[in-house]
Amino acid sequence: MVRSRRSFLAAAGASAATAASVALAGCSTFGAGSDPVRVLAAGSLQRALDDGLRDAVDAPIAVEARGSAAAARLVADGTRHPDVLALADVALFDRVLDDPWYASFATNALAVATADTPGGRAVAAAAASDDGHWYDPVVAGDAALGRTDPDLDPLGYRTVFLLELLAARHDRPGLPNAVLARDQIYPETALLSGFETGAIDAAVVYESMATDHGYDAVDLPVDVDLSDPEHADAYADASYELPDGGVVRGSAVEYGATLRSPDDDTARDVFEALVGGDYLAGHGFETPGAFPRFTRDAPDALTDR
Incomplete structure (x- = not known):
C-alpha cells in the first residue's frame, strides 16, 4: 500500500543520515550566545531538532547531524565532544560507546x-x-x-x-x-x-x-x-x-540520547526537552507513553523529574 503525505501526517498527529548536512559539516546554530549546547544527532532527527527543538528551549544550540554509527565512532575516538548525543539505534551506546546510561525517547518505522x-x-x-x-x-x-x-x-x-x-x-x-x-x-x-x-x-x-x-x-x-x-x-x-x-541484529527502531555534560544546567535543559518528545509527533516519530525510558544508571536528577 502507498501512503500519501496526508496519511503520514495524520498518523503522526494521532500518535500525539548519514553524512553531515548543509554547511559546516551539518552544524546549524539556534539563538544567540557564544557557548551553544552542542548536539550530535542522527541525521534522521535533524529536521525535528531544527524545526521543533529550537522552539522548545531558551538556549543556543549547535546541531551536527550524521549517520548514527559514524557519530558514535567520532565520540568513541575523541574526535567529537558533544554535550548531548542522540542516536537512531540504542544498541550503539553499548556496542561502540562506554556511556553508562541513555534514555530511549522515540520510535520509527x-x-x-x-x-x-x-x-x-x-x-x-x-x-x-x-x-x-x-x-x-x-x-x-x-x-x-x-x-x-x-x-x-x-x-x-x-x-x-x-x-x-x-x-x-x-x-x-x-x-x-x-x-x-x-x-x-x-x-x-x-x-x-x-x-x-x-x-x-x-x-x-x-x-x-x-x-x-x-x-x-x-x-x-x-x-x-x-x-x-x-x-x-x-x-x-x-x-x-x-x-x-x-x-x-534486527530490532525495533528505538532512538536514544545521553547527556555528556551533566554539570551544565543549560545542556541539561536541552537534553530534557529533546527526550521529552513533544516536538516529535509532527515529524512522523512515535513517542510511546513509557518514554522517555532511562537505563538504570541514569542520574536521579533526570529520572526523578
Whole structure:
C-alpha cells in the first residue's frame, strides 16, 4: 500500500543520515550566545531538532547531524565532544560507546518512498498489486533504489534487515542479493537530493523522513518495518556485520540520547526537552507513553523529574 503525505501526517498527529548536512559539516546554530549546547544527532532527527527543538528551549544550540554509527565512532575516538548525543539505534551506546546510561525517547518505522518517475510509479504499482512485491521493478532493473550506507548509518543496515525479513516472508532467499547493490548507497542528504531530482526512483527511508519531506511511500507490513517491539524475536533473525567485525541484529527502531555534560544546567535543559518528545509527533516519530525510558544508571536528577 502507498501512503500519501496526508496519511503520514495524520498518523503522526494521532500518535500525539548519514553524512553531515548543509554547511559546516551539518552544524546549524539556534539563538544567540557564544557557548551553544552542542548536539550530535542522527541525521534522521535533524529536521525535528531544527524545526521543533529550537522552539522548545531558551538556549543556543549547535546541531551536527550524521549517520548514527559514524557519530558514535567520532565520540568513541575523541574526535567529537558533544554535550548531548542522540542516536537512531540504542544498541550503539553499548556496542561502540562506554556511556553508562541513555534514555530511549522515540520510535520509527521503515518505509519505501516513491518518486514521481516511471520507475517510482512502477514500484508504487507493484506495492499496490495483490502480492505487494514493491521490489520487483528494482530486481527487474526498471527502477533505481537508493539507500544509506550500512557501515555508517542504522538506516543503512536496517535496509538490509528489511530485505532479509522480506526474503523469509516470501520464501525468496536470493532477494537481498537481487535488490541490494553498492551503487545504491548515498549519504543521507545526497539520497534525498537524488530522490527529489528523479535520479533515484525509490528510497528506503524512515516514516519520519517521508513525513518531513512530503513523500509518497509504501507502507510496509509490521513484521518487516522494524516498528513493533512485539516482533523483536522475528526482527532478530536479520543481521549485518560491520567493518570492525561486530554484528548488529534486527530490532525495533528505538532512538536514544545521553547527556555528556551533566554539570551544565543549560545542556541539561536541552537534553530534557529533546527526550521529552513533544516536538516529535509532527515529524512522523512515535513517542510511546513509557518514554522517555532511562537505563538504570541514569542520574536521579533526570529520572526523578
